[in-house]
Amino acid sequence: MTKAIEQLKSGLTVGYAALGFHGGVAGSVKQQVHDGDTINVRTIGNFGVRFLGVDAPEISFTLPGENRFTGLSNNRWEEFLANPFGDDLSLSTGLLSYLQEKVGPGAAMNHHNHAEAAEDALEQELFKDLSVLGKSEEDFQFFLVFAHEIMDRYGRLLCFINRHQPDPSAPESRPATYNERLLKAGKVIPYFIWPNINPFRKQKSIVEAVIPLGKANDIANKEETLRSARQWLRDAREQKIGIFDVANPLRLLPFEVRFLAQRHPPNRWVIDLGKDDNILIKPQEYYTIPNVEDRLFIPEEYVPLFVEKGWQRQE
Known part of the structure; x- marks a missing residue:
């Protein structure tokens, strides 16, 4: 259809x-x-639904110059990710060096394996909810919560999604959203994009959602859902589960696979949630924030709002 x-x-x-x-x-x-x-x-x-706040390894994506999706298990991906660099992709020296340590033989299959694990985990959560609610696949319903941006340019709804359970305590306590469940299990990566996560999405206007100078870490530690999401990722890292599996950790982040294939360097600026400073980190310097849960991405069209409030672009 x-x-x-x-x-x-x-x-x-x-x-x-x-x-x-x-x-x-x-x-x-x-x-x-x-x-x-x-x-x-x-x-x-x-409708396609894109989960907010998280990023799952890509099960398939478009190879350079193509419009059709190709599975990451395909040998063509193995060939591409063995050495995905070239004159048609302008990367800073630092980012190039960082990525060179992550690509190479096996990078595509590594990504595919983690993508399958995330897909399987989501399917199992859905089957579990069907059983708990006593619903068939035909009459099962979702409950969607939206943020500032309702839809992306691909026509996908952007939201936090859960099973539709009107009574929060029956037939059992309503569980966390699927976004959160997969993050807890270490199957997906935090992908915090301002202003589509708490507490920023709750503000009355986009201007009011701009983070006050020197308050990023303070806000990240005080806001319950953001604090919990960051802690779940730390727990997964400590337990060495999911994307942190000791025998086969995820090598390339999903958005890294995408920008390498699209031949466009990253363009979102970044705020370090681990610090209370006033610096907007350059898009190609995101990796200098070592922990993914500390990266808050700022779309380039919103950067002037932050600069107007006193934030400084990294030199």
């Missing part, structure tokens, strides 16, 4: 809809036209 919203090869994002429902059936033009600039519609097709 066609996706309700998708990005075409041209880069244009499009959607498909029909006249909305009225009384359980498709409504008429008269029923669904609200006024001269508003019409009620229902979607045709499925």
Whole structure:
């Protein structure tokens, strides 16, 4: 089935809809036209949902110059990630050196294995919830919580997602979101992108969500969900589970695989949640923050907001 919203090869994002429902059936033009600039519609097709706050290893992605997704288990990925550098990808000397230690023989299969583990873990959580709620796959429902940005450029909904359980205590206590469950299990990586995580997503305006100077670490330690997410990752690292498996730790982060394949260096600036300073770290210097749970990524279009509030771009 066609996706309700998708990005075409041209880069244009499009959607498909029909006249909305009225009384359980498709409504008429008269029923669904609200006024001269508003019409009620229902979607045709499925929505993709991208989990906020986390990043899972890629099960498949587009190889350079291609539009079709190819599984990371494919030998072409093994060939590419053996040496993914070239004149068509401008990387700083430091980032190049950092990545050279992570690529090479086996990098693609390493990523594929961790991607399969994350996929399996999510499927098991869903099957568990089906059983607990006594639902079939046909009538099982999700509950979605959105942040500042509702949708990405690919037409995927951006949210925190859980099973739909109206009563928080029945048939049992409502569990954490799938985003959080996989993070606890060490199957995914924290991927904190401002302003789509707590406490920033709760602010009344994007301007109010800008972090006050010298308060990044203080906020990260005080806000419960952000503090917990960072601690879960530390626990997984200490226990050597999931992406930190002692025998086969994840070598390349998912967004590293993506920017290497897309031939575009990273473009989000970064704040170190482990410090209370006022420095916006250059996109290609993200790796200088050693722990992934301390990286708060700032989309480049929002950087002027931070500079206006006194934050300084790294020289």
